[in-house]
Amino acid sequence: MRSFRVTLALRFVGSMTLAVAALSALSVWIFRRALDEELNASLVAVASIQAASVTDSPGGGMEFHEWELTPDEASSVRDLVRYAQVWSAEGRSLLRSQYMTSDLPVDTEALAEAARGELVWGEGHYDATPVRVLYYPLSRFGQAHEGHVLEVAAPLVARDTLVRRLALSSVLVTAVVALVSLLGSWWLAGRVVRPVHEVIDQAEGLGARSLDNRISAYADTVEYRRLVDVLNTMLDRIENAFEAQRRFTADASHELRSPLTVLRGELE
Numbered sequence: 001m002r003s004f005r006v007t008l009a010l011r012f013v014g015s016m017t018l019a020v021a022a023l024s025a026l027s028v029w030i031f032r033r034a035l036d037e038e039l040n041a042s043l044v045a046v047a048s049i050q051a052a053s054v055t056d057s058p059g060g061g062m063e064f065h066e067w068e069l070t071p072d073e074a075s076s077v078r079d080l081v082r083y084a085q086v087w088s089a090e091g092r093s094l095l096r097s098q099y100m101t102s103d104l105p106v107d108t109e110a111l112a113e114a115a116r117g118e119l120v121w122g123e124g125h126y127d128a129t130p131v132r133v134l135y136y137p138l139s140r141f142g143q144a145h146e147g148h149v150l151e152v153a154a155p156l157v158a159r160d161t162l163v164r165r166l167a168l169s170s171v172l173v174t175a176v177v178a179l180v181s182l183l184g185s186w187w188l189a190g191r192v193v194r195p196v197h198e199v200i201d202q203a204e205g206l207g208a209r210s211l212d213n214r215i216s217a218y219a220d221t222v223e224y225r226r227l228v229d230v231l232n233t234m235l236d237r238i239e240n241a242f243e244a245q246r247r248f249t250a251d252a253s254h255e256l257r258s259p260l261t262v263l264r265g266e267l268e
Contacts, residue, residue, distance in 0.1 A: 012185035017178040024170030031166055035159045039132055040121070046082040047136040047152040054086065054095070054138065054150065082154050083126065086138070089115035089147040102127065104153050110135050114149045123156070130156040195224050203231060 085096035085104045091111060093103050105124035114120045114135035122133040131153040138145035202215045214232045 006189075009182065009185040009189045012188075013178060013181045016181040016185075017174060020174045020177045021170075024167075024174055028163060028167050028170060032159070032163050035162065036132075039154055039156075039159060040134070043082065043132065043134040043152050043154055044119075044136075046084070046154075047134055047150055050084045050152065051136055051138055051141060051150050054141075054145070082152055083131070084153075085151045087111055087149045087151060089149065094148065104133070104151050105131070106151065107133075107135075111149055111151075115139070115147050124153075126153060126155075130160065132156055199224065199227065199231070206235065 083097055083100055083104055085100070086094040087106060088094055089112060091106060091108055096103065104126055107120075107122050107124070110120040110122050110133075114137050117137045117139055119137070120135040122135070124131055124133055133151060133153045136150040136152060138148040138150055199215055206213055214235060215228050
């Protein structure tokens, strides 16, 4: 059987660890939601700018106004790049950013829904990199782009890295809290059960010749006063019972002494 001290410490540690773990998980979830909202707002802004640049091209032609970056510069800002590509409603690529080496991942159902005038969100992988995708209908800018959909994507590497770091930090904090709680609860549990052990030690020291003694350990502590009072009341009853038994034995011995003396004389 586990001792009360161990049980109390384990319960306290379990409660604290569970509470901190739940709070950490909630914090990670809120942090990720905030990052996703910022990323979504960035994608909407980029999509609006790119869509306007496409529709404003002379003669209705489609092109993107992009910065001229060297290959080294493009590689260094890869995590910040927003990829853009224009699709037809049937899934045919019409235009894409100059720094893209291949087509973006496309969801035909999302593409068809965006072609009907809806903003559609999704996720996928581009060059083995997870990306957040927005399907933006170009039909909002005129009939010349009816059925054209602009797909804008942003890498999720930075977001995932930040979330992983926060999650790892949360795990470390939870482990530290669990360790500190274990040490603190073990010390606190020892403080809680120490009076009980002292009361037990005094109770074990009582015998038939010391029934007039009473338990005094922590009698002035509110939490243990009732326990001490109950034990002392029980000792009063035991002492009274022993005293009654002692008087009965003495009286019986006295009452039996005379008949036994007479009987002994008769026998002699």
